[in-house]
Amino acid sequence: MAEQSVTVLASTNFQLPFPCGQAWAGNSSGSSAHRAYEIDFNRGGTADADLGDTVVAAAAGTVVISSHQGSTNGYGNLVKIDHGGGWTSFYAHLNSRSVSAGAKVSQGQKVGTVGKTSKPGNNISAHLHYEVRQGEGYPGNIRKAVFNGSTFGYPTQTLTSKNKCGGTNPHTAQSVCGSGYTVIDSAALGTAGTVYLLYNNANGNNCVATIKKSSLGTATATAAYLEVQGKTRVTDSGSFTYYAGPVRAAAAGKCVKWGGKAGSSAYNSPFEHCG
Ligand SMILES: [Zn+2]
Structure with a gap:
């Protein structure tokens, strides 16, 4: 079963949820709120260095949640994308959200910015909380994240985004x-x-x-x-x-x-x- 899941996930070609060329340090073990393979991403040297940095869709899909979770959970501003086949990705603590529920998004499309939103009283520093799930049954449905065809190097790894690197050159x-x-x-x-x-x-x-x-x-x-x-x-x-x-x-x-x-x-x- 595990082998099969990884195969399906890799076939969707998930990429780092940041613009092409950016290097981000992922940490799965640094948060007491994590239950399985969730990852917190940072790249700056200070607590809020990453505040406002662009977050992009790891893969194409349909936005199923774009809202502040209030006191329901610690996600704060959350975007959840359905990638089909039961696969979803979560982008949490966002400072701002730039897509709405129901919207179709392409891989590499901006979905929001890095923030530190959470439930009332939960003070966190700016980072992107990212997770991938398949099906229902939290937290057993949290899957190992795969980027550019390679499973994340749990518990920590720094990766350079290949998201939409094959796209258009931003320079003229x-x-x-x-x-x-x-x-x-x-x-x-x-x-x-x-x-x-x-x-x-x-x-x-x-x-x-x-x-x-x-x-x-x-x-x-x-x-x-x-x-x-x-x-x-x-x-x-x-x-x-x-x-x-x-x-x-x-x-x-x-x-x-x-x-x-x-x-x-x-x-x-x-x-x-x-x-
Ligand atoms: Zn987290």
């Missing part, structure tokens, strides 16, 4: 290069990313940035370069999670070579954009 060429820059050329780097050439009319600078499309949140070989004719090429190259660059240089009235790398794909322009 414009956000990387800064205000005033607009894209004037681009080249695909296979499916791994795109390298962009931008220009700032106000100061005559070019900027190059390589924006990843795959392995988002994971450090992979990425590069961006800019070479103004007659000057030394400037390259930003390394293991980056979302982008390489920005590489900026004054290039008004000068030809430039530009390009970059992501994964196994590279692009190298000739001297161009001489205006």
Whole structure:
């Protein structure tokens, strides 16, 4: 039975209930209120460092509870999501809730923020209380939490979220290069990313940035370069999670070579954009 339960749970691909790339320390044994495999998550160095941090859905599902539990139990602001097959996840002590009962949520969607709400008289420091259950019969229905296909390292483990890491890159060429820059050329780097050439009319600078499309949140070989004719090429190259660059240089009235790398794909322009 236990083997079967774990298989079903893993197949739903639960992820850490925090945005991609964030590292959180989970602790199952630190709370006297815990009965089985519940986990409290923190990442900050002080009692309330995590207050207001974003909490996201561990997996897609339907919100079945979004309310303050009052004196009924110690959960305070609670969001409970039904993932089908009898599986549910609990997000407790929330400072704020951003979904309502009945709402469908996608994996990685924000459901609230980390808080310290509980029943009256129960003073706690800010953390996320997370638990997974299957079926009825508390506390026997509390299951070991699985994240990214691996069972949590009970009683304590620090994990980096892979939740929606395959989603969209939150960075754009414009956000990387800064205000005033607009894209004037681009080249695909296979499916791994795109390298962009931008220009700032106000100061005559070019900027190059390589924006990843795959392995988002994971450090992979990425590069961006800019070479103004007659000057030394400037390259930003390394293991980056979302982008390489920005590489900026004054290039008004000068030809430039530009390009970059992501994964196994590279692009190298000739001297161009001489205006
Ligand atoms: Zn807890």
